[in-house]
Amino acid sequence: MLMVRKSIPKAWQFSLGIASILLLVGGYTVFSHGRAVRQKEVAAQQLDNVRNLLSEVLATPADELDPASLAKRQSKIHDYEAQITRFEQESQTAIDRTVPTWSSLYHDGLLRVLSPQGLKKDEYWLAEDAWATFIRLISGLGVGVALSLIIGILMGAYASIESFFLPPLSFLAKIPPTAMMAIFFILVGTSYQMYVTMIAFGVLPTLAQSIYQSAKKDVPENLIFKAYTLGASSLELIWNVIYKQILPRLIDAVRLQIGPAMVMLVAAEWMVSSAGFGYRLRLFYQRTDMTVIFVYVLILGVAGLVADYLLTLLRRKLCPWFGD
């Protein structure tokens, strides 16, 4: 058997990573393409059937019929011709909105969310949704991080504050934030403030706890005593020692909370919003139109990766001593 933890060459690591992505993209291509081809075949089949039916109808001479039958024949011909036009089109280009092909994703998904839509052609979906979601996320996280930082550091620094906040935090951290949504909708409404409150309160218990743990464990007692012998005041101890020491962990903790915050946000937008990623996803879900949905899902994934990377960069910049 392969040895556990055996290292592999860099080139291999890289190729395997690429391979997995190619597999994902290729798999989707084959799957969506296959569906499209089958759909075309079905359409061609149906086209044949209708053509046969039409020729049968045309084969019966019109002049032997009474007026009622004649009208019936006429409407049949009309109906078949309409079907033929449709099937002709479908056998050329399949319109599958459940598993759209790449080209459909591009034309019906990406181009649609980028170009003006609506009756007055003044709606830019992606820009509007991204902005709405982004501003809610940033404000919510900002408030949540600020509160968590204050509570967490003070808890790590003062036993009395620790004893006071620990029970409610441990309790709140165990409640799934989505279960709290109804409470937020009713108490705060469905405005911008609601999203901020919801995200802030959603991330606070976990974030405050991890900051508090870090403030306690990552700052050895001796270091605190040492700082006092160097003439530090308690305020300086908090800012110049504890905060500085836990900053890298803080950034990592925030990075890890973006995911849960997005879960809450998209879910809430899905339910009550009229703008934002969650809102648009719901609209297209109701039409079982996956073109826009897939595009949005891809964008969300990429945005998450970018946010992750940026915060890692920030940590490296601010805490060069921390290593990777």
Added chain:
Amino acid sequence: MSNTRPNCVLHCQGVSHWFGSNRVLNNINLEITAGQIVAVVGPSGCGKSTLLRAILGTHPPKAGQIIANGHPVTRPNRDVGIVYQNYSLFDFLTARDNVAFGLMLDQTTLPERLFGYFQWRKLRSQHRQQALDLLEKVQLSKAANLYPHEMSGGMRQRVAIAQALIMEPKILLLDEPFGALDEATREELQLMLLRLYDENLQAKAAGQTPPYTILIVTHELNEALYVSDRVIGLSQYHQDGANGATIVYDKQAPVFKAGDARDFEQFETQKDELRKAVFTPSATRHHSEFVTFWNEHDKAFAP
């Protein structure tokens, strides 16, 4: 010994400490004057670190009083410096900034640094220069810009000592500072202490107060006798040992210069005496039998 000597920087008066029923320190009386380098030896677990923590003020004794620089010690402050065996440096600061850290904390406040930013910047470059000078003194100027995780154990301890010294503490406490280091590094750091002692002698000769007063805990008897000018034995092996450890040995130690040969042969007699007084569990004599430092000192300096 209740009347304080001139130049006294540390005075422990009847210090006792216990953890529940475990009586650790038993009526410790100790006076240290400026310029002394005092080594503390004793069996493992006898309470050396406990005594140091009491002097530092982080864990005040249950009974008795400790006076540093004329003030009772109630919490850690800038008069008493400390170097621990490890975890002594701030991870997020370079060697140089670790050393300059104390100057910043001691001489400025957070609001001053925030609201008087430009003044602070000027002061800061002075601090960093001072730190660099001190690093040079402990032969570490090359490592000035390294972070603690990039330094060896010996380098770290040297930075930690510089970090404490820059505060010019009335007394510097070292708790087994070289315990985790290899022999060669240990020797280098011992020489560093000897050089500090040399500065003390020069200051005394010039009629000034000697700048460095150090209390160093060590496991190594050779090290204790080599770097110090006074050796103290802390031990529970004495008549009243059931009530905890006290000072059972207090004598002068031979003085070395940094350039002298490390001739440990001459320690043998004193080491035997130390083993007998401090490290022999069956000892039941009165604790003061080997506590003669101040008597000899006073005889020697009698008018």
